[in-house]
Amino acid sequence: MLGRSRSFNRxxxxxxxxxxxxxxxxxxxxxxxLLEGIPAKVVAEIxxxxxxxxxxxxxxxxxxxxxxxxxxxxxxxxxxxR
Numbered sequence: 092m093l094g095r096s097r098s099f100n101r102x103x104x105x106x107x108x109x110x111x112x113x114x115x116x117x118x119x120x121x122x123x124x125l126l127e128g129i130p131a132k133v134v135a136e137i138x139x140x141x142x143x144x145x146x147x148x149x150x151x152x153x154x155x156x157x158x159x160x161x162x163x164x165x166x167x168x169x170x171x172x173r
Contacts, residue, residue, distance in 0.1 A: 095113070099113045118150075122150055124137075125157075126157075134150075
């Protein structure tokens with residue numbers, strides 16, 4: 092495992108991107124997937140979580156705008172279409 096971490100750290104440095112751990116890329120991926128609207132069930136399965144609840148507990152805080160967007164989207168379903 093240590094060899095993979097060294098290789099990864101070298102690649103990060105060569106790419107000129109901000110430092111991140113290999114595990115940090117997992118969190119980044121999950122966060123971006125949820126922000127893009129990929130269902131939590133799908134994200135949980137890809138990450139190997141035993142339940143969607145684990146995924147939501149860890150990642151649902153990432154974007155405060157998600158709650159506002161959710162309430163707005165559901166509210167729009169109740170508006171009369173003209």
